[in-house]
Amino acid sequence: MTNKINDILDTDPRKRLRFVDRILPEKRYKAFSSLEKCSYVLSPSRSPESLLAESWADPHVTAAHKAIMRACIYSNLISSVRRADEMSKPEVNAQRRTLTHHGSLGNICVYIQAPPAQSEECSRSFAELFEKMRLLVARLHPSATITIRSKPEKLDQMKGVIREMRGTKINVSLFNNEDEYSLTLDRAVFDEGKVRTRPDEPFEFWVERFSDGSERPVVRPLPRRELTPEELRQIDQEIAELLDE
């Protein structure tokens, strides 16, 4: 699914808009307009690195915003971002529909579009994206609340992902085609933060200072530690001994 989204976003703008229109009608995003200064929108013309560097220097952009943007970029769901005020109004409007995230000061609001299909692959890429976001947000902004908006029919799909977000405050609001924010769910249904609070961090994140005095952020997913063949052999042996095989 990730590849499919990338293909659509990277190639044909009309196709992209049609795709986005289908899942994200513009009227649902009217609430974003008051927060334009902090908005970054998609553009296929910028490389992620240049955008990251630019956003780092932007006084409007908090570390939390950057973390979210980076999470989006590294999750491969968007290819790059750029400042909203660099574009014409129609372009902004059009591009804004493709936002998969939005940062506001104070709390962090993460808007993510659920994959349109219900396939396992979709859920998986969605789960991975969410996990990356959660880890970054937990690290940079531990007191943040992640707000998830979801169509009611997507809720089942979201539940599994939300359940994994331990240690993070979560609000869930539902919307349907007629009314935005029409229903707010009981957060206790989803909140698992009460039991465990230790976020593990398979992401590395640091600021690198270069010789010209500039600072640039570096985010690198930690490679999952594969067990060595020797360790695997040892595990098999231990199990075989216990099972008398």
Next chain:
Amino acid sequence: MNKEHTDPEDALFQIHVLGAGFGESIILQMPHETVRGKFRWGLVDCYSASEDPQRNPTLWFLKSRKRKGALSLDFACLTHPHEDHLYGLGKVIAAEETSVEEFWRSDFDEPRLSRLFVTLGRSDSVERDYPRLEREWMSLLTATKELRRNQNRYKRLGDFRASLYSRKVDWIDSGVHISIASLSPSSALRDKHAEQVARCFDEDDSGTATRFYADRYSRTIANLLSVVLSISFGETRIILGADAERESWIHIVNDEQRIRNESYLDCHVLKVSHHGSRNAFHEEAWKQHGRNKLGVAIVTPYNRGFKLPKKEMLNKFSRFSKQVEVTSAVGDTRRGAKLCQSTFLQLRANSVSGSTMSIAGKTIAIDHQGNIVCVRDIDHSQVA
């Protein structure tokens, strides 16, 4: 009937369901046998929040009934490999004071599942409970190693109506038996489970389970294996549903329809499966449970993430059962007793203080003619 007991409850079948808010242990206390001079005991699942055996509520409970022979278990059963049914079971079996005659578990590919749990536990990238899951799983394998060598003592359950246990109750003249059979998982569910477990490993077969699939296993796949036990004691029928979800009940109902000469789902006492969740509700199965005589439906809550049971489900259950009990509820559930579901109450319920431990749960006592004699809270101060 019973001619020799001073305590009338000794002649009853007692089901002690422990569950302080997360996890469940079911201790079966069979009627006193005059010839053997003691009771028979069985254990279905176990949960201990602590790895310390001194703080294991099931072990405390058994120790507190040491004089009645509770430390000599006729059988221990692991219904499925989920933390809230597994943690502490290895410690109970391995404890010096206890002895276990037979161990029952679902029929699954044990080496593969073991590999899944151990690789997860030892990989740096994993989170949360996996290291403990690995330790608990290995401790269970170690504890049951001796039993595994004897097929009669290590039973893999997977056939509908497979007979597991049969004992005659020696003081009843009419020759009443206690027998236990497993109703689930069916072979189709076992196959499905095996297929899903295979997918928990990387496609390149590097041997390390991915976290995504491991979580998925934990969330949905493990319940496919859940053992459902049907216990008969004379005319009395008890069903322990473990974490069987709707799919399992569909299989059981279908299997039962094929046989039909006797209903296996019609029962007097039901341990509601999967903490009373909506996923586990199968109307047809409940109709059969409540066909004539369902006296008590007992629910063990789940307080991690989702809070189960929901009130709407308890209301649904009460359509089929005369009484609905929740193990962590103090008082009478029918009168809206407060459920003990918060973490604080959960911790308090199993706290150790000096030589006593508070244990939350319910005891149901039933005779061999299906009469429920009493349902009561387990004494909150059990002296070890």
